[in-house]
Amino acid sequence: MSLRDPNVVNTKSRKRVAIVIANPAVSTTTGWPVGFWWSELTHPYHAFVEAGYEVEVFSPAGGQCEADAMSDPNDASGYSKTDLISQGFIHTPDLKALVDHTKKVADLDVAAFDAIVVAGGQAPMFTFEGATDLHRKFAAFFEAGKVAAALCHGSAILAYAKDSKGQYIAKGRTVTGFANVEEDFADNAVWSYGMLPRDKHVMPWRIEDKLQALGANYVRGGLWRGFAVRDGNLVTGQQNFSGEETARLVIEALGR
DSSP, X not given: OOTTOTTOSOOSSOXXXXXXXXXXXXXXXXXXXXXXXXXXXXXXXXXXXXXXXXXXXXXXXXXXXXXXXXXXXXXXXXXXXXXHHHHHHHTOHHHHHHHHTBEEGGGOOGGGOSEEEEOOSSTHHHHGGGOHHXXXXXXXXXXXXXXXXXXXGGGGGGGTOBOTTSOBTXXXXXXXXXXXXXXXXXXXXXHXXXXXXXXXXXXXXXXXXXXXXXXXXXXXXXXXXXOEXXXXXXXXXXXXXXXXXXXXXXXXXXXX
């Protein structure tokens, strides 16, 4: 990529990225423990380190975080068993420590970083409404012209993040996030296994519906296909298979 590319935000120094993961919680719809999703942390982390970036891991409350079980390649479900990047991360003590000892978002110095990336998992849908420090920091990155990115259910941050004029950051912008067809797929899966009655849903609300309601131009790729979109310095990824695509657009914006 040319250093003169007008889409590059800054190419003069080694880049620093803050990845935010959700703190553990209990789903109010299912009663299950929920957390962040491994691949939405590990795949962007891997891409950024490969690009020579420095990466730090934060969470709204700080401290130890827990992943959604099915995102663990060692989980009995086998859902993520082919995720070798997460497997390597989990079994590298220095990297696993980043999850066990996350820094508080309140202590995140916007001036010291070039980008923020908010990972998903189930917990953001239940915890981000009250994560007011994260609302402010995400908006601060965006208004400073730095890259503000969110992935999968991490795009829940866009339901709360507003600029200094009180406008939703996502309003009028092209964004993506966990799609309704994927929510339908998840609901049907738990219904078919008798894990929830058919009048109950896995999620309390839906990313696609919410983003459209607040005036965003919501777009999506195929069902469970890696997909991300960039609108200026706002980057969003569709779901848990979109970590690499999301990171690639962040790198495109920042340059190497």
